[in-house]
Amino acid sequence: MLTLSSIDAYYGQSQALHGVSFDVAEGEILALLGRNGAGKTTTLRAIMGLNRVARGVVRFDGRVISGLPTHKIARAGVTLVPETRDAFSLLSVEENIRLGYRTGSPYTVERLLEMFPIIREFRLKKGGELSGGQQQLMVMARGLAMGPKLLLLDEPSQGLAPIMVNAVAEVLSALRRDRLTVILVEQNLRMALDVADRVVILEDGVAVDALSRAAALADPARVEKHLAVH
Amino acid sequence: MAEPVTVLEAIELTKRFGKNTVVDGVSLKFPEGRLHAILGPNGAGKTTLFNLLTKDYPVDGGEILLRGERVTRLRPHQISRRGVGRSYQITSVLRELTFFENVWLASYRADHAGAPGLWRDFRAHWATAEKTRQVLAELGLEPFTDRKAADVSYGDQRLLEIAVTLATRPEILLLDEPTSGLSQRESERVKQLILSIKGKFTIIMIEHKMNVVMDISDDVTVMNRGKVIASGSPAQISTDAAVRSAYFGL
Amino acid sequence: VAPGFAWAQAAAGDLNIALLSQNSGNFATHGEVVFKGATIALEERGHTILGRKINLLRRDDEGKPAIGVRRLTELVETSQVKFFIGNASSAVGLAESEIAAREKIVQYAGGGSDEFTGARCNPYTFQWSASPYTASSTTLEYVRKAHPNAKRVYTLTVDYAFGHSLLKYTREAAPELGFELAGNDMHPLGERQYTQYFNKALAVKPDVILLLTAGSDFLAAVRQLSSYGLKKVIVAAPWAAELDELKELTPQMRAGLILGLNYHSSINTPVNKAFVAAAAKRYQMLPTYAMAYAYDTFRTIFLAMEKAKSVDSTAVARVMEGMQLDSVHGPTSIDARTHQTNRPYYVCLCKQPDAQKNDQDIADLVFQGDKPQPAALNQCSRT
Amino acid sequence: MNKNLLALAAVVLLAVVAPMVIPISIANEIIVIAIFAMATNLVIGVAGLYSFGQAMFFGAGAYLTGYSLTAGGLSLVPSILIAIAGAAALAGIVGAVIIRRSGFYFMMLTFAFNQMAFYVVLVWSGVTGGEDGMAGIKRAPVGGLDLNDRSVFYAFCAVLFVASYVILRQIKKSPLGLVLEAAKENPRRMASLGYSVHGAQLAAFMISGAFAGLAGSLYVLLYRFVPIDSISWIMSGNVVFMVVIGGMSSMVGPIMGAAVFVWLQGLFSLLWAQWALLFGLFIIFVVFTLRGGLIELFKRVARIRRAGEAHHG
Amino acid sequence: MNLVAAQIVNGLAIGMLYAVMALGLSIIKGLLNVPNFAHGALFAVGAYVCYTLSTIGAPFAVALIGAFSGAALLGFLIERFGIANLTGGSYLLQVLFLFGTALVIEQILVLIYGTTGVSLVPPAMLGGAMDLGFMFLPRYLVFCALVGAFSIVAVWLLIEKTRIGSSIRAGIERREMVQCLGIDIGTLLTLGFALGAGMAGLAGGIALPLLGANATSGNDMMAIAFVVLVLGGLGSLYGAVAAGILIGVAQSLTTLVAPSASTLLIYVIMTVVLLIGPKGLFGER
Numbered sequence A: 001m002l003t004l005s006s007i008d009a010y011y012g013q014s015q016a017l018h019g020v021s022f023d024v025a026e027g028e029i030l031a032l033l034g035r036n037g038a039g040k041t042t043t044l045r046a047i048m049g050l051n052r053v054a055r056g057v058v059r060f061d062g063r064v065i066s067g068l069p070t071h072k073i074a075r076a077g078v079t080l081v082p083e084t085r086d087a088f089s090l091l092s093v094e095e096n097i098r099l100g101y102r103t104g105s106p107y108t109v110e111r112l113l114e115m116f117p118i119i120r121e122f123r124l125k126k127g128g129e130l131s132g133g134q135q136q137l138m139v140m141a142r143g144l145a146m147g148p149k150l151l152l153l154d155e156p157s158q159g160l161a162p163i164m165v166n167a168v169a170e171v172l173s174a175l176r177r178d179r180l181t182v183i184l185v186e187q188n189l190r191m192a193l194d195v196a197d198r199v200v201i202l203e204d205g206v207a208v209d210a211l212s213r214a215a216a217l218a219d220p221a222r223v224e225k226h227l228a229v230h
Numbered sequence B: 001m002a003e004p005v006t007v008l009e010a011i012e013l014t015k016r017f018g019k020n021t022v023v024d025g026v027s028l029k030f031p032e033g034r035l036h037a038i039l040g041p042n043g044a045g046k047t048t049l050f051n052l053l054t055k056d057y058p059v060d061g062g063e064i065l066l067r068g069e070r071v072t073r074l075r076p077h078q079i080s081r082r083g084v085g086r087s088y089q090i091t092s093v094l095r096e097l098t099f100f101e102n103v104w105l106a107s108y109r110a111d112h113a114g115a116p117g118l119w120r121d122f123r124a125h126w127a128t129a130e131k132t133r134q135v136l137a138e139l140g141l142e143p144f145t146d147r148k149a150a151d152v153s154y155g156d157q158r159l160l161e162i163a164v165t166l167a168t169r170p171e172i173l174l175l176d177e178p179t180s181g182l183s184q185r186e187s188e189r190v191k192q193l194i195l196s197i198k199g200k201f202t203i204i205m206i207e208h209k210m211n212v213v214m215d216i217s218d219d220v221t222v223m224n225r226g227k228v229i230a231s232g233s234p235a236q237i238s239t240d241a242a243v244r245s246a247y248f249g250l
Numbered sequence C: 001v002a003p004g005f006a007w008a009q010a011a012a013g014d015l016n017i018a019l020l021s022q023n024s025g026n027f028a029t030h031g032e033v034v035f036k037g038a039t040i041a042l043e044e045r046g047h048t049i050l051g052r053k054i055n056l057l058r059r060d061d062e063g064k065p066a067i068g069v070r071r072l073t074e075l076v077e078t079s080q081v082k083f084f085i086g087n088a089s090s091a092v093g094l095a096e097s098e099i100a101a102r103e104k105i106v107q108y109a110g111g112g113s114d115e116f117t118g119a120r121c122n123p124y125t126f127q128w129s130a131s132p133y134t135a136s137s138t139t140l141e142y143v144r145k146a147h148p149n150a151k152r153v154y155t156l157t158v159d160y161a162f163g164h165s166l167l168k169y170t171r172e173a174a175p176e177l178g179f180e181l182a183g184n185d186m187h188p189l190g191e192r193q194y195t196q197y198f199n200k201a202l203a204v205k206p207d208v209i210l211l212l213t214a215g216s217d218f219l220a221a222v223r224q225l226s227s228y229g230l231k232k233v234i235v236a237a238p239w240a241a242e243l244d245e246l247k248e249l250t251p252q253m254r255a256g257l258i259l260g261l262n263y264h265s266s267i268n269t270p271v272n273k274a275f276v277a278a279a280a281k282r283y284q285m286l287p288t289y290a291m292a293y294a295y296d297t298f299r300t301i302f303l304a305m306e307k308a309k310s311v312d313s314t315a316v317a318r319v320m321e322g323m324q325l326d327s328v329h330g331p332t333s334i335d336a337r338t339h340q341t342n343r344p345y346y347v348c349l350c351k352q353p354d355a356q357k358n359d360q361d362i363a364d365l366v367f368q369g370d371k372p373q374p375a376a377l378n379q380c381s382r383t
Numbered sequence D: 001m002n003k004n005l006l007a008l009a010a011v012v013l014l015a016v017v018a019p020m021v022i023p024i025s026i027a028n029e030i031i032v033i034a035i036f037a038m039a040t041n042l043v044i045g046v047a048g049l050y051s052f053g054q055a056m057f058f059g060a061g062a063y064l065t066g067y068s069l070t071a072g073g074l075s076l077v078p079s080i081l082i083a084i085a086g087a088a089a090l091a092g093i094v095g096a097v098i099i100r101r102s103g104f105y106f107m108m109l110t111f112a113f114n115q116m117a118f119y120v121v122l123v124w125s126g127v128t129g130g131e132d133g134m135a136g137i138k139r140a141p142v143g144g145l146d147l148n149d150r151s152v153f154y155a156f157c158a159v160l161f162v163a164s165y166v167i168l169r170q171i172k173k174s175p176l177g178l179v180l181e182a183a184k185e186n187p188r189r190m191a192s193l194g195y196s197v198h199g200a201q202l203a204a205f206m207i208s209g210a211f212a213g214l215a216g217s218l219y220v221l222l223y224r225f226v227p228i229d230s231i232s233w234i235m236s237g238n239v240v241f242m243v244v245i246g247g248m249s250s251m252v253g254p255i256m257g258a259a260v261f262v263w264l265q266g267l268f269s270l271l272w273a274q275w276a277l278l279f280g281l282f283i284i285f286v287v288f289t290l291r292g293g294l295i296e297l298f299k300r301v302a303r304i305r306r307a308g309e310a311h312h313g
Numbered sequence E: 001m002n003l004v005a006a007q008i009v010n011g012l013a014i015g016m017l018y019a020v021m022a023l024g025l026s027i028i029k030g031l032l033n034v035p036n037f038a039h040g041a042l043f044a045v046g047a048y049v050c051y052t053l054s055t056i057g058a059p060f061a062v063a064l065i066g067a068f069s070g071a072a073l074l075g076f077l078i079e080r081f082g083i084a085n086l087t088g089g090s091y092l093l094q095v096l097f098l099f100g101t102a103l104v105i106e107q108i109l110v111l112i113y114g115t116t117g118v119s120l121v122p123p124a125m126l127g128g129a130m131d132l133g134f135m136f137l138p139r140y141l142v143f144c145a146l147v148g149a150f151s152i153v154a155v156w157l158l159i160e161k162t163r164i165g166s167s168i169r170a171g172i173e174r175r176e177m178v179q180c181l182g183i184d185i186g187t188l189l190t191l192g193f194a195l196g197a198g199m200a201g202l203a204g205g206i207a208l209p210l211l212g213a214n215a216t217s218g219n220d221m222m223a224i225a226f227v228v229l230v231l232g233g234l235g236s237l238y239g240a241v242a243a244g245i246l247i248g249v250a251q252s253l254t255t256l257v258a259p260s261a262s263t264l265l266i267y268v269i270m271t272v273v274l275l276i277g278p279k280g281l282f283g284e285r
């Protein structure tokens, strides 16, 4: 469904990704792992068109999307939930979610409020008045409201209390049941391995390893080698 | 053993946003030299409590005592000058400045009580520059010395955030989720760092990572919906029924 | 010297004279027309005086004193200018008069302020425009003559020096002519909104509304007054705008307006007739104030040079003091002490829309008067 | 260190060469206005306070000098000192009232105060000369120097200009300068480090006011006249635009901005009555080609040269 | 007393004009975070378009629509080819660009229409004054107030009640994120700028019979509109409208007591309000 072939991406003059290649099959959840600064976020941004892809090609649904403006990529069915929790602080929670909603999306506002009970409570509050964790859930809901074919989740459990991490994990399982295609960036290795079908590991902007969940669970050292101390 | 002195105390602190009471009559004592962790679900009011203690937000009710002195009406920089340093949950390093400049500003404040100098090039304040390099080295950030903060990954910015806070050489250190956004390796490094300074400072830390909290803190307070629901040692807290239901959802 | 500034450098022996006027900004109209008037004066004598070639240097003062002073200083430094004429703005002219006095440069001013010949008179600055005293009294004399029954006068005055002096002179002249001053409002310079003043004025039911304001303020006031569609109230302005500026109003808006003017093309004197003919030939237009000002002042300066047989500014200024000449106004003299040009002031009546023959045919000359400023009111300390 | 000396040498060279290539009065105006522009850069470029009321301080310096010299009967140096002190004090008062407001509100407040100051000057015509400005100013000799001589007066201003450059540049690089740069980005963080952000900003505002006052004072001496334009908001707007055109990243930028602004306007106005059109187009051209302002020209040249050297060496 | 009532009515009408002008500024400031220094020039463009259409015989209503459209079109071009290419640069760079653009627009108007300004007599239906007993109220002022009110309501409905509106408000805050939701923010910003510019043009058209027009006549209005904008509070559309009317009435009333102070007054009001409440009367930011 999504194929990255030898992607290079830059921030200004400095190169962040060096020839990253991998693909994601339909209905698959792919975990993207790596240390801080490995280029996980950049990879997601490059797919989304927020970072210019200097070399290489991104194909989605058989179509080349690298080079398209972000809103066109979004309309093609790719959605990013960023690690920075970009809530629209002046819009109410409900307006935030509605703004994401596109007709035909299976995730209607009503359904999302059910999936995220905590959000229901804050429906009429301004986005900016929520705590960090609440915002994280709201932004996930907003992303789902678009009815994406591919969801890019950047560290959804970051900074969440255990109870919220559980809530996020539940949402992930629900997405898995829905057979939604997801790329998940996670520091929480346990959570990533709970839901992911496959794992790709980045190091210093290079994809250094790719393996199935079974392989990862069978050989944890192979994964941790890249995540822990050099 | 004598009861340690209380350095910072919140009495019935209250903060409202519109109709919502976000911090609701919180009273807490922070004894000198201890590491005090604050836990609580998202939205419990932990960050807001910090914002009250450092006067980033005006207080709607209650008092703050710093070494017995009433500081409720002071402004943020005055609180800081009385030895309270903090890091932010939402990274607030100066993105357009280099790592060196970020940390330099904090070190300079620690070295220099009066108004900032007007004449000598800031880099030519040699002693401050030296201390700046030390702090960067301690956190393993030397390679970034002349990098702009905006140009590094979020995780590295988090480390810088902590470096800046430490460089002010505070007596009381407020850390808001110091390890969030850090990988296991960096989390571990920060944890070691905190352990190494523990005892020298009074540390108050908001943290979600239970392993970090349980391993290193002396006291734990749990908040929920703006109120303190439990206080005690890590062991006591992990078995507290109220905490288990509000925080762990068990 | 950079090329731009060497643009009109004189060859040795040439006489450089300057024209500082407004080419940009609100009254940029003047700049072009003033230049035309000056050109006619130069062409009349083949661009030479006493065997020297005359170079006319033209600069834009943007209507701002600071710029006027800056441009004049440059001209003095780079082109040794010793004679110049200025702009309609008194503030600019007065600022320049300082340099005139210091650097001994003859300035023939055309602004409205009575300070040129009053408190700030100096040996090198001359004034072509009539005194505001003459303007106020002449205008009111005409209103009295044309409307014998008019009694109550409401004044709207711009709140700065020029407005104040018009008001002062109006208060002197009005009672003598049997007018009652029913009220006055001061408005700030640059006011754009006048309906609130007219609400107030109309509440006292005046016979005459006298606008002691000028330029774009005056135009805005007339425009908004016309939106009331008043038929019975007489609107007069002793010193508000020249005919060029009135083109900004529609004929309906200005119809019936009584306007004091420093010049009108139908003045019946030999010099003026020749000038009007020259303007028609050269530019196919009827001269207005700005053109006449430039023509008449330069013509007078040239006459004085010839009389002095010199282009030395001090010698020429000496000759101009008390000089008698035949100008566009007819026989004219220049006061030896104050440097005021003693000449008549003109009153015009704006035409009804259907009476206009073309777009330059705006107002008829209906009256003229030349009551000079009483000596007691003059503050010039020169002897 | 070297770079500093190089910039200083360039500034001195500029001051020496300018009167040889353009009329001395223009050169003189450029260095005077350049002081004003550098002062303004301290608040808008370094501290990020978008002040659109700088003419208030320039005008205060101008009127104070004018008044001290005429009605006050003081000699030249005290008049200049009074202008500097008065403008700084005015900046202190205005700043103390408005420094807590940020962004656009700050900008509009400075503009409003500028307008109020303008109307005070306009209405108080007995002292200020109102619309007609203040005249009759003489340049009394200073310590045997005859300032009525154009070149002597130019040299006098040039010395003050270079001194202003050195002082303002040092301030920009000093701890205060860094604190201001940092506070521009995140005032809250600076407060939590223990800096009084408002205090630092107020200091910058006052220093800037003092130098603007000096510039106003010299301007008055240059033309021996105080035009009311000197305190008008248009002057405030122009100086901000000079700084932006020149470039805010260093103190050389504002000097270039002032030079271009003063010189180019004069040149264009000789060419065509619609010179403002040319000037507008020039501004748009600079905005699109040199985002960092004219100073970027130098940086680009330096970069190309460095690249060239690297290539050869 | 009657005079007070007369001045209030007068002030309401003028205030509506200020409000239209300020609302345009407010939209642009909110969306692109730039104070539109070309607003005065766009006002003049509107006035001249209205004048030109009227002189070739178009009905006044058409001329007003033309004034809106002409300025909106120009605004569209300014955003698309100017501001849009300057994002990421400093805020002052955009301000400088707008300043340069304003100069160019003004001078082009001078080239086309000359330096002498123009006036327009309103259609007969709107000419003359109504005798209200206690005052003469020029009909044209009433018309001003009505057209002003109508356009304000139309714009308000667009921004608050439509999806475009909430996209705009979200886009103000986080450009990237709005794009991730499939919204073409570039086009939205351009349209927003055009809308604001159109409001300036419309104000110029409405004001033409009262104020006439010349190339720089919009600048006074622009200064007032900026004051109104901050007085009302940034980010508040109600604020701009309420403050516009407030300023209109206050100016009108001061004529009764201290007319020379009326220009100064608006700055005093603004300063006092901002010093008491840092965000103006209704500001959100």
Ligand SMILES: Nc1ncnc2c1ncn2[C@@H]1O[C@H](COP(=O)(O)OP(=O)(O)OP(=O)(O)O)[C@@H](O)[C@H]1O
Residues within 6 Å of the ligand: A011, A012, A014, A015, A016, A034, A035, A036, A037, A038, A039, A040, A041, A042, A043, A083, B150, B151, B152, B153, B154, B155, B156, B181
């Ligand atoms: N805005 C930026 N400007 C310049 N360089 C950047 C920027 N953001 C990130 N980088 C660089 O790009 C590289 C990859 O960063 P990225 O944010 O993708 O890492 P990450 O794997 O998401 O890390 P983290 O776990 O800390 O979020 C880093 O080395 C960083 O230095």
Ligand SMILES: Nc1ncnc2c1ncn2[C@@H]1O[C@H](COP(=O)(O)OP(=O)(O)OP(=O)(O)O)[C@@H](O)[C@H]1O
Residues within 6 Å of the ligand: A128, A129, A130, A131, A132, A133, A134, A159, A161, B017, B022, B040, B041, B042, B043, B044, B045, B046, B047, B048, B049, B089
């Ligand atoms: N500026 C604000 N305006 C209005 N409400 C606010 C504001 N800041 C915080 N709140 C509200 O206060 C509550 C507590 O927020 P706070 O950030 O203190 O939570 P927290 O305990 O730090 O949560 P987290 O662990 O997610 O960071 C939240 O419900 C939030 O909606």
Ligand SMILES: [Mg+2]
Residues within 6 Å of the ligand: A040, A041, A042, A083, A154, B154
């Ligand atoms: Mg990341």
Ligand SMILES: [Mg+2]
Residues within 6 Å of the ligand: A131, A132, B046, B047, B048, B089
């Ligand atoms: Mg928090």
